[in-house]
Amino acid sequence: MPHPAPRERVVETHDPAATRDLAARLARAARPGDLLCLVGDLGAGKTQFAKGFAAGLGVDGVVSSPTFVLMAEYAGRIPMFHLDLYRLADAADALAGGLLDERQLEGVVLVEWAERLGDALPAGRLDVRIDGTGDEDRTITLRAGSDAYTRYLAAAA
Ligand SMILES: Nc1ncnc2c1ncn2[C@@H]1O[C@H](COP(=O)(O)OP(=O)(O)OP(=O)(O)O)[C@@H](O)[C@H]1O
Numbered sequence: 782m783p784h785p786a787p788r789e790r791v792v793e794t795h796d797p798a799a800t801r802d803l804a805a806r807l808a809r810a811a812r813p814g815d816l817l818c819l820v821g822d823l824g825a826g827k828t829q830f831a832k833g834f835a836a837g838l839g840v841d842g843v844v845s846s847p848t849f850v851l852m853a854e855y856a857g858r859i860p861m862f863h864l865d866l867y868r869l870a871d872a873a874d875a876l877a878g879g880l881l882d883e884r885q886l887e888g889v890v891l892v893e894w895a896e897r898l899g900d901a902l903p904a905g906r907l908d909v910r911i912d913g914t915g916d917e918d919r920t921i922t923l924r925a926g927s928d929a930y931t932r933y934l935a936a937a938a
């Protein structure tokens with residue numbers, strides 16, 4: 782029997798550029814319909830990760846935090862949808878706000894504060910958990926929710 786692909790990979794980054802570089806490498810693995818959940822405290826680096834991911838998709842222009850617009854769309858190799866659910870109370874709020882829609886299946890979706898969606902999150906996703914804030918190094922744990930997402934772990938190398 783072949784060994785199953787590992788579902789988790791941990792990467793340390795020493796500065797924001799290293800977090801962006803990691804995300805840019807992961808972006809090479811992105812396919813339409815993918816979902817990446819970015820989890821971590823305020824200032825952990827979720828938006829830095831999103832910026833690097835966008836760069837990896839070939840998006841030109843500035844990716845900023847979509848906190849006030851909730852969702853931003855960028856044109857890259859495939860579309861990227863960047864959501865920030867910080868201001869949402871729960872999943873019902875997100876659904877009511879029309880934040881999750883069919884069009885997103887044409888691109889890759891990155892969600893900051895994805896835990897707000899709770900049980901509404903599908904199992905098929907990549908969790909990106911960023912531990913550390915301020916000047917600390919970041920410990921970034923990539924967890925594939927299904928086998929299909931293990932290709933991101935390979936791309937992190
Ligand atoms: N290794 C690192 N990786 C990422 N960011 C880092 C790192 N070291 C320091 N930083 C700094 O931490 C901050 C991360 O900010 P960022 O906006 O990405 O956080 P966030 O998780 O999106 O926060 P919020 O929950 O407020 O949206 C930036 O100021 C960045 O320069």
Ligand SMILES: [Mg+2]
Pocket residue numbers: 827828846865893
């Ligand atoms: Mg942010």
